[in-house]
Amino acid sequence: MNTQQEKKFDVGGQAVMEGVMMRSPNATAVTVRRPDGTMVTKLTPFVPLKEKHPWMGKPFIRGIINMGTMLYYGMNTLEDSTKMLGMLDEEPTKFEKWLARKLGKGIDKIVMAFAIILAVILSVVLFIAIPAGVESLLRGAGMSTIGYTLIGGLVKIMILVGYMIFCACVPEVRRTFQYHGAEHKSVHCHESSLSLTPGNAQTFSRLHPRCGTAFLLIVFAISILLFLVLNVLVPISNFFVRFLFHLAMLPIVAGVSYEVLMGLAHSNSKIARILRWPGLQMQRLTTREPDESMLECAIVSVNVVLNGIPDHAKRTPEGWAVFTDYRQSEPGYIPPVEEAAEEETDADNADADPAPEA
Template sequence: MIKGKEGSCKRVDIGGQAVMEGVMMKSKDAIAVSVRRPDGSIVVKRTPYHSPAEKHKWMGWPFVRGIINMGTMLSMGLNTLQTSTEMLGILNEEPSKFELWLSKKLGKGIDKIVMGVAMVLAIALSIGLFFMLPELFARLLKSVWPDPGMNWVVNLLSGLLRIVILICYILFCAKVPDVRRTFQYHGAEHKTVYCNEHNLELTPENADKFSTLHPRCGTSFLLLVFVISIVLFTLLGYQGSNYIWRLLSRLALLPVVAGISYEALRGLAHSNTKLTHILRWPGLQMQRLTTKAPTLDMLEVAIVSMNVALYGMPKVEITPEGYAVLKDYRESSPDYVRPATEQANQQEPIQGNSTPPPLSESL
């Protein structure tokens, strides 16, 4: 592994995330999702992407762009997750009678219903774990320390509890085999991004030399959100003993925290001083929980996404769903040249003997 490569990174318009058995990469103008199917083939899809700031300049303003980015990340994450399951064929199973009835009543496809329910449950779980539970803990602490001078301690401890819950949640998820594989694909995404940033040829062997820890990772952003929320909520004080009011005020301030965190992450990612190295360290260590060392075949999938996001779809047949099915990751490279044997097999057959025989011969 190339050491010291998890420091500052070059300013490039490429990033991504892990999906089901694959990787999503986002360039300035496109999103590419690649997955590895059970038969070993790599399936990739490319869709155009337009930044919200292209339509509305104010969405690109400092701090505002952090709030917009958080919403975009959530929406894009759910969409790419659904896309990856469709590409794997997970959602192609025959729906049950109940699923058909539900789809008919709601006027939506069963896949959209499933993703909608999953999104609602995920939001409910997040609010419960990271907002309601810490605020209940703060209420308990306040009953023990009613002195207003201890309010900052109450806010600090409830904020630290959020981070502890986050770490425990990630550790629990990592025990699930499918989630662990997703963490490996997360590592593959980071290694491939590093390889591209250092202008090396995109091969599994080159990408594998790099670290799985990257300063622009969403995990670092998430930790920054938690840390900055601790500082902000501590400065604001206890804000009364009404539990509902405190809970709603925390939720209302989340966009503000996201905006500050995004600007902080951008500054830390593209600076290379001793201070920024120290400030980056906690986020990089948190990534040790959400990234694992990938296999070479996982890196191949990440490379396909990178190539397609940057250079367009491979020069192969596209399925009606808009997928390209690759036997080799190198087919995604813009410089790929098919072997002569494959080109010969794809040529039209000679038509000289294609006419039917005379009637007498056919009898």
């Protein structure tokens, strides 16, 4: 687990329902903890877009591409986690049955697409339309360009913080925030010289400089500075024009913010530490201290995304790996005598001829 080759690239991820997704340059691994205590892992290899299209890996462009791919994989991962937990096997409601009859077998993809569209619309309204409206009102009231731009940026940050505080009040989301902390701790441990164990991972901070929460704060800071300059050079009084202008500039802001985030994350200079500090503090809202079982899920995801699913791992009918102990996900794991005997018995039973019918 602690090889130099594994440390040549960054590993990151996100918390999901009762689990953790980890992403390497060529695969994602989702691990969830089922009610029976077992951990189920799905490994999904992929070819990076920058290998298919090298221009997508260029500075600034890669930030825009990364934002889009993370949204795509993030939504797919959330859907995978609900399936792996068996939540989709529950008896559907009358409304769900009616939708299935009307929309056919593709209802899951339709519902997911609707959820994505709704989330995008909500984000645009909260973080672009409302701040742009506030800026237009303040500009109409005669406030200076610097004044209304800074207040518009402050409104964005206040909405973001308020949203995070609201989410933290929901018990299910609070538990997901614990898995978020487990993700960060396991990544810290992987990047250190220590063995990847729950005990070692627990000693690290639940805050990480490459976190998406820090990225959001950098996006807002960059957007404030960028729009401050643009508002001075190109004053816009009409709300709808201002709204469309902010929307059109979002990819540029994302591209610049990604480069800033990567630069700060991989630098240990005093200036970098100072600039990283606000983003790290923001993560106190989106992470909580995890328990050992959550760290085990995160560690399994790290092991599998780096080394693949071990040959000795048991499988579900869907092809997902099943682990009862996080150490079973390690590439050099040797099953104890009792466990090996149990697996041999299971194999013998599977190969045995069926009993004759009465």
